[in-house]
Amino acid sequence: MTSPQTDFRAALLDPQAPPPPGVENPDGTPATKRFDVYRNNVAVSLTDALEAAFPVVHKLVGTDFFRAMAGVYLRAHPPTSPLMMFYGTQMPEFLAAFGPAQSVPYLPDVARLELALRHSYHAADAAPVAPDALGQLPPDTLPHVTFAFAPAVQIVPSDHPLRDIWWSNTHDPIPQIVQTSQPTLITRPDFDPVVDALTPPQAAVTRALMQAEPLGDALRHGGAAFDLGPLLGLLLARGAITSLKT
């Protein structure tokens, strides 16, 4: 069913469409350039929001490409909530299917990482366990321990060297990035999310722990030679674990 706001909305998002019926200049003639102010506000503000949300994607493809891509995205996926901090949820899938972006195969993973970073930044606060908390437990209970993680903790899987690509574009360029599968762990020790590389076995164990599998079961996801020490040290140092249950 049509209505004035349905017409207005449709014309806002379609740059080729005429202005909706009933909008006027002060002299009563149909408003064109004046309607374009609203059309421009919508496109520019959503493009700016995406640029702020995906700075590494932006850097990897350049401003001209990014803005053209954002123009397609914002028309296909306008925000569904006024919380602009979370706008762009469909960007990884959009980029995976976006023809002109196919030459950068890791772009969807970078977008996924940047989305996860924003969710981590705004996640609820949670106090971590003491660094020696696991050592306080009777050794025979360890296989049965389950972990609770801070809401800011996330794992972003990737078949690409995701952490190195991200680091190279946000901190110091890494001269030669080795092609490897590099799932990333996102934690928030304080207010700023931290990105660490995991090995695929470490990611598998962490994911199992995050799904509240007991430590003994979770370790099986790491394979026979899995060494828990480095992973546990990292999770504790980053304040990722908020409670232990036996």
Next chain:
Amino acid sequence: MFDATRPNLPHRPGVGYKAQHFNDIMADAGPVGWLEIHAENYMGMGGRPLAQLRHLSEKFPFSVHGVGLSIGGEGPLDADHLARLKHLCDWLNPASFSEHLAWSTHDSAFLNDLLPLPYTQATVKRVADHIDQVQSTLGRQMLLENPSSYLAFEASDMSETDFLAEVVARTGCGLLLDVNNVFVSATNLGYSPQGYIDAYPLDHVGEIHLGGHDEDEDETGAPLLIDSHGAEVVDPVWALLDYTLAKTGPKPLLIEWDTDVPEWSVLADEAKRADAALNVVA
């Protein structure tokens, strides 16, 4: 009349709070006596934004200014969003809550702009129903802000000031008078900004906004001002403020600067000028 917590911001200059100014404001806020936030930027679950608010709210009264409720929308208000607003207001206990006479959401798409409404009795009823719902949910009297207009609607059959007066009469809400928006709309639609102030229901003003705008022209060469919140307040808007304050006396007076945000000293200078304007009528 609606019986609830009423806005009680101090009659002093305030500024729109930006995270990059946190240290400056905590060190020396100058004449700034209160801060305004956009509600939607503080609807995360935790982290730095809420931690900063916790610190600042120990020192400053806050105004929560919504930009996403779509009070003029044809559809029902977004219940999830209204619940988030209630959560934020219950947590922060701000001195004021305000929103816009505009719409931004339709058919579940949020368009991230304050879109215009035709001024008719049907729109009055829709806006008033939504304000009733907001005020009863929040347990607070809200302030409704006049928009910046770029075009007119053939369907409009009442003035903006009559429209606002009728919404106030129906809902008991207060008003947020944006003097820059008055200047922008009056220039764009060809009426007198002073005439608008003369016709405006000034008894219900709970807060005044000031901000910068950009200048353009339409296809006929007529001036087209665009509300940008990205520049200093221009002299004719300061003059319109003086004209308004002479009628209202001191009011909570906000400097809005949301794009190309300058360093704190620039904002502090605008706040000093606002302070001087308030002192003239104190």
